[in-house]
Amino acid sequence: MGYPPEPWSLCGRMTVSVWAVPVAAAPPLPVELRGAVRVVRAGSRAFVGAAWVDYRPGGDMSYRELLAAVLVRAGIRPRVTISHIWVDSVDSRDGGRELWGIPKELAALEITGTRASAGSIASAGFSAVRPLLRLPVRFRCTQVLHGRPRTTPVRATARCGTAKVGWDFAPDGPLGFLAGRRPLVSLVAEDFRMSFGAAAQR
Structure with missing residues (x-):
């Protein structure tokens, strides 16, 4: 096993955008999740996010990532479900799949301060407004692991601000x-x- 046990301690920089797209255009939920979560809707629209993430040295692993996720809910509790994700690390790919059911694939990614690219999948240019306060960020990610829903907690702090992407x-x-x-x-x-x-139970 080339990846660390959960939880992974990670650090770096993320740029994320959110779209409201027609429900019919949004990635469908896996069959195994349809009784556990529902897509959050605003009328006929669903919310989809896409993010570039540069995981930097100082954490358990360093690599680059492009992902897309759909906003869902379990009852009234918000969740995200990652529909597409690419990384440039075999260990990250294997760990994401085996620990949490995250469908990671490999791709050649490049992320700098102003540009990002993932082969023929997507590219972006971005500039950020000066980040504001360091804020806590918490959410849960629900995926399919071994044919069943698996919900994983994510906890973070970051200096957050708006960006032009x-x-x-x-x-x-x-x-x-x-x-x-x-x-x-x-x-x-x-x-x-x-x-x-989540930390291992003892």
Whole structure:
């Protein structure tokens, strides 16, 4: 096993945008989740986020990531479900799949202060407004692990601010459902410190 046990302690920088897309265009939930969570809707729209993440040295692992996730709920409790995700680390791919059911794939990713790219999947240019206060961020991620729902806690702090992001999605690629759409909001989380996963019970 080349990856650490959960929880993973990670640090770095994230840029995320959120879209309201027609429910029919949003990634469908896996069959195994349909009794556990529901897609959050605003009329005929669902909310989808996409993020570039640069996990930097200082945490348990360092690698780069592009992901898309759908906002869902378990009752009234909000969750996210990751529908698409690419990393440039075999250990991250294997750990994400085996620990939490996160469907990580490998891709060549490049992330700098102003640009990001993931082969023919997507690219972006971004600039951030000066980050504001360091804020706590907590959410839960529900995936399918061994044929059953698995919900994982995520806890973080970050210096958060708004960002300007210009996305370019390949229309015939896996994130083509976002091509040509304008995000509702884009945010940057600078110098985040994250714990992903639950500590082992003793």
